[in-house]
Amino acid sequence: xxxxxxxxxxxxxxxxxxxxxxxxxxxxxxxxxxxxxxxxxxxxxxxxxxxxxxxxxxxxxxxxxxxxxxxxxxxxxxxxxxxxxxxxxxxxxxxxxxxxxxxxxxxxxxxxxxxxxxxxxxxxxxxxxxxxxxxxxxxxxxxxxxxxxxxxxxxxxxxxxxxxxxxxxxxxxxxxxxxxxxxxxxxxxxxxxxxxxxxxxxxxxxxxxxxxxxxxxxxxxxxxxxxxxxxxxxxxxxxxxxxxxxxxxxxxxxxxxxxxxxxxxxxxxxxxxxxxxxxxxxxxxxxxxxxxxxxxxxxxxxxxxxxxxxxxxxxxxxxxxxxxxxxxxxxxxxxxxxxxxxxxxxxxxxxxxxxxxxxxxxxxxxxxxxxxxxxxxxxxxxxxxxxxxxxxxxxxxxxxxxxxxxxxxxxxxxxxxxxxxxxxxxxxxxxxxxxxxxxxxxxxxxxxxxxxxxxxxxxxxxxxxxxxxxxxxxxxxxxxxxxxxxxxxxxxxxxxxxxxxxxxxxxxxxxxxxxxxxxxxxxxxxxxxxxxxxxxxxxxxxxxxxxxxxxxxxxxxxxxxxxxxxxxxxxxxxxxxxxxxxxxxxxxxxxxxxxxxxxxxxxxxxxxxxxxxxxxxxxxxxxxxxxxxxxxxxxxxxxxxxxxxxxxxxxxxxxxxxxxxxxxxxxxxxxxxxxxxxxxxxxxxxxxxxxxxxxxxxxxxxxxxxxxxxxxxxxxxxxxxxxxxxxxxxxxxxxxxxxx
Amino acid sequence: xxxxxxxxxxxxxxxxxxxxxxxxxxxxxxxxxxxxxxxxxxxxxxxxxxxxxxxxxxxxxxxxxxxxxxxxxxxxxxxxxxxxxxxxxxxxxxxxxxxxxxxxxxxxxxxxxxxxxxxxxxxxxxxxxxxxxxxxxxxxxxxxxxxxxxxxxxxxxxxx
Numbered sequence: 001x002x003x004x005x006x007x008x009x010x011x012x013x014x015x016x017x018x019x020x021x022x023x024x025x026x027x028x029x030x031x032x033x034x035x036x037x038x039x040x041x042x043x044x045x046x047x048x049x050x051x052x053x054x055x056x057x058x059x060x061x062x063x064x065x066x067x068x069x070x071x072x073x074x075x076x077x078x079x080x081x082x083x084x085x086x087x088x089x090x091x092x093x094x095x096x097x098x099x100x101x102x103x104x105x106x107x108x109x110x111x112x113x114x115x116x117x118x119x120x121x122x123x124x125x126x127x128x129x130x131x132x133x134x135x136x137x138x139x140x141x142x143x144x145x146x147x148x149x150x151x152x153x154x155x156x157x158x159x160x161x162x163x164x165x166x167x168x169x170x171x172x173x174x175x176x177x178x179x180x181x182x183x184x185x186x187x188x189x190x191x192x193x194x195x196x197x198x199x200x201x202x203x204x205x206x207x208x209x210x211x212x213x214x215x216x217x218x219x220x221x222x223x224x225x226x227x228x229x230x231x232x233x234x235x236x237x238x239x240x241x242x243x244x245x246x247x248x249x250x251x252x253x254x255x256x257x258x259x260x261x262x263x264x265x266x267x268x269x270x271x272x273x274x275x276x277x278x279x280x281x282x283x284x285x286x287x288x289x290x291x292x293x294x295x296x297x298x299x300x301x302x303x304x305x306x307x308x309x310x311x312x313x314x315x316x317x318x319x320x321x322x323x324x325x326x327x328x329x330x331x332x333x334x335x336x337x338x339x340x341x342x343x344x345x346x347x348x349x350x351x352x353x354x355x356x357x358x359x360x361x362x363x364x365x366x367x368x369x370x371x372x373x374x375x376x377x378x379x380x381x382x383x384x385x386x387x388x389x390x391x392x393x394x395x396x397x398x399x400x401x402x403x404x405x406x407x408x409x410x411x412x413x414x415x416x417x418x419x420x421x422x423x424x425x426x427x428x429x430x431x432x433x434x435x436x437x438x439x440x441x442x443x444x445x446x447x448x449x450x451x452x453x454x455x456x457x458x459x460x461x462x463x464x465x466x467x468x469x470x471x472x473x474x475x476x477x478x479x480x481x482x483x484x485x486x487x488x489x490x491x492x493x494x495x496x497x498x499x500x501x502x503x504x505x506x507x508x509x510x511x512x513x514x515x516x517x518x519x520x521x522x523x524x525x526x527x528x529x530x531x532x533x534x535x536x537x538x539x540x541x542x543x544x545x546x547x548x549x550x551x552x553x554x555x556x557x558x559x560x561x562x563x564x565x566x567x568x569x570x571x572x573x574x575x576x577x578x579x580x581x582x583x584x585x586x587x588x589x590x591x592x593x594x595x596x597x598x599x600x601x602x603x604x605x606x607x608x609x610x611x612x613x614x615x616x617x618x619x620x621x622x623x624x625x626x627x628x629x630x631x632x633x634x635x636x637x638x639x640x641x642x643x644x645x646x647x648x649x650x651x652x653x654x655x656x657x658x659x660x661x662x663x664x665x666x667x668x669x670x671x672x673x674x675x676x677x678x679x680x681x682x683x684x685x686x687x688x689x690x691x692x693x694x695x696x697x698x699x700x701x702x703x704x705x706x707x708x709x710x711x712x713x714x715x716x717x718x719x720x721x722x723x724x725x726x727x728x729x730x731x732x733x734x735x736x737x738x739x740x
Numbered sequence: 741x742x743x744x745x746x747x748x749x750x751x752x753x754x755x756x757x758x759x760x761x762x763x764x765x766x767x768x769x770x771x772x773x774x775x776x777x778x779x780x781x782x783x784x785x786x787x788x789x790x791x792x793x794x795x796x797x798x799x800x801x802x803x804x805x806x807x808x809x810x811x812x813x814x815x816x817x818x819x820x821x822x823x824x825x826x827x828x829x830x831x832x833x834x835x836x837x838x839x840x841x842x843x844x845x846x847x848x849x850x851x852x853x854x855x856x857x858x859x860x861x862x863x864x865x866x867x868x869x870x871x872x873x874x875x876x877x878x879x880x881x882x883x884x885x886x887x888x889x890x891x892x893x894x895x896x897x898x899x900x
Contacts, residue, residue: 026842027830029776029816036775181780181843181877231843232877263781481841481878640837643880670785678868681881
């Protein structure tokens with residue numbers, strides 16, 4: 001067929017604020033989260049957990065549980081057919097504990113029963129006889145005893161360098177929970193041939209897949225991990241929770257098995273952000289130029305390794321922040337204790353370090369009687385500079401000065417009208433006398449690596465299929481809510497020049513790994529793979545048909561359609577599959593020197609708070625930000641990431657903390673673990689700073705983590721400004737303000 | 741103890757024989773298979789399970805099902821007929837970034853519907869206070885407030 005055609009630009013391509021393709025099912029209640037799944041004849045699983053933080057298991061008696069009507073199976077470690085441990089970086093965590101328990105809430109046995117109530121009662125009926133041992137709950141003691149997952153040592157420049165002005169500080173960051181609204185859930189269905197299909201919440205299906213088949217002791221092709229509605233992640237789904245348990249129960253019973261953690265079990269069943277203790281010393285010249293930074297950072301990794309070695313590396317590599325300084329000494333320790341395991345959470349080590357380095361920059365500015373933004377501007381790291389810790393030359397864009405200037409250009413709000421009680425700290429509780437309100441303003445900057453680092457072979461597979469209808473993108477990447485389906489659709493539309501693009505999330509048997517939905521990496525990695533696949537497919541088709549353009553009408557040559565999409569696909573859909581890799585990264589040497597990172601992004605935050613110093617109440621009035629986004633592929637979605645990230649940063653600044661007593665969690669519920677609500681939400685103005693990055697699609701950089709990193713220190717700095725207090729710990733609690 | 745409980749659900753009469761201690765959320769999801777309503781915390785803190793009982797928003801995870809006897813219950817499924825049009829609140833959440841992971845969305849939308857029925861032209865502050873019982877971990881709430889404002893304007897433009 002031939003015919004003339006007029007070139008019409010695609011709709012919903014990159015740069016537009018398009019609607020999410022998963023939006024309609026989400027607003028109609030039809031989107032299937034893991035907790036909504038159902039299979040005929042399915043059983044319900046439940047987990048028996050350790051009641052102590054550390055102990056020797058003398059005996060596990062499953063007799064009473066197994067005898068209960070409705071109970072089909074009770075499994076312990078003896079039922080693990082393959083590898084008895086799992087773990088993302090180091091397989092050190094027992095699938096089910098035997099011999100010893102090392103944290104409060106550690107799984108010891110699992111049950112399958114006809115209904116959830118019976119399963120829970122049976123789990124409780126399992127007799128667990130444990131000789132309780134003293135838990136190692138202090139990470140400093142752990143480091144002294146050598147109980148360390150990783151020590152990272154950074155030495156750059158002259159250790160004897162000195163500056164005219166010295167500030168020192170000790171800082172702490174409490175343990176934050178990701179608290180996604182959807183709890184852990186999954187469904188495993190045996191395939192009748194010794195294999196199993198799993199639909200369970202995840203950030204990285206292929207990493208789950210590898211750990212599961214090893215522990216089940218079956219061949220890789222006997223396990224298929226499928227995508228499913230996740231309900232938020234923020235790092236909590238990077239490690240597995242119930243995944244192996246569900247597969248073991250399904251294979252043992254020969255029936256589908258479903259499990260859903262309730263909120264309390266979710267708190268114990270996933271890893272958390274690492275709490276931190278940090279010692280800092282900054283030396284600078286009188287003009288504010290940094291001369292030397294020394295830091296010691298201890299992160300509490302809890303009982304098992306999880307991602308601690310990568311998290312402590314990030315904390316150490318970004319211990320200085322986005323600043324130029326030639327002399328640096330950092331020691332980072334990831335401690336192993338009997339506290340609940342810590343792992344990935346949005347910001348991944350950079351959050352903790354940022355609270356340290358930004359608190360220090362404010363102390364230095366105060367000592368020099370210099371504007372805090374001016375001090376940061378004078379030391380700002382930029383493209384072409386060596387990163388202060390590793391010495392790695394920043395090759396891509398790094399608009400640190402621009403984010404400072406853009407932030408400074410956002411107007412500062414007038415004092416709130418105290419006549420409206422909702423504007424007062426304490427709100428409608430009517431506790432705050434308007435005359436007592438003190439306003440404060442605080443600033444913070446952050447830097448974060450994008451995608452995986454330290455010589456990890458970070459690859460991502462994607463496929464694009466041309467059909468008579470348009471194109472289909474296929475990937476095993478996990479959409480956890482951030483909008484990956486949307487951005488892949490936009491990239492494919494623009495790259496192919498086709499309007500009709502569907503994104504299909506598929507399972508581990510159909511396509512290779514997309515890597516994790518973490519490290520702010522999927523827009524760059526899966527987005528990069530989709531762009532490469534689409535560009536290569538388009539080139540292939542145009543070359544084969546001698547065309548100069550591809551449109552919804554087909555291949556076009558000189559304004560004439562020479563082959564329609566249907567004609568192109570006459571012998572079937574045309575698939576093009578690629579593996580995308582970002583620029584190679586390297587391990588650092590014994591002094592922490594080298595080029596461990598693939599890309600970087602910076603952000604700046606300014607918080608405005610009103611404080612009632614008598615009651616220690618804080619109202620965060622505004623948090624404004626300027627963020628380095630490379631190229632904005634979907635401005636509304638980026639704003640959604642920034643506003644949501646700032647709220648998590650605000651939560652860590654003033655309310656969110658898991659409280660432990662000798663390893664035992666005291667507030668594993670939403671009544672006692674406070675999340676920011678609508679009433680806590682500040683106004684936010686975002687300025688997107690666009691300087692295209694080195695290798696992301698169309699110059700895009702990941703945007704998920706930076707909003708959570710410097711928002712916390714900005715809020716705490718604003719409270720310091722309002723109160724004049726030192727406030728060395730996040731979250732700041734009322735007693736820290738009232739009884740410093 | 742089991743009892744028969746009868747109510748209207750999204751315009752249809754339903755009757756179930758259930759343990760009287762069951763919550764409305766349990767019965768909606770586990771007995772009636774209406775999976776649109778979510779459980780986020782099970783203790784009335786997060787609002788993911790919000791439904792309307794006789795047009796008032798309630799957290800169904802704390803609502804004894806026997807209390808629903810003789811009432812009219814509306815869940816997110818009741819806002820949209822397959823093949824029909826999305827309601828203004830659903831449309832606005834879709835177009836203004838009000839949904840990300842989507843887990844809080846059904847409850848958030850039902851709380852918004854209840855607010856707009858009572859106050860068709862709420863200010864930003866009124867929206868925030870009306871929805872304070874609903875947690876969202878993804879959006880930072882800003883685009884939800886914008887979605888509800890947009891829904892109010894849509895409804896005032898084309899009244900039902």
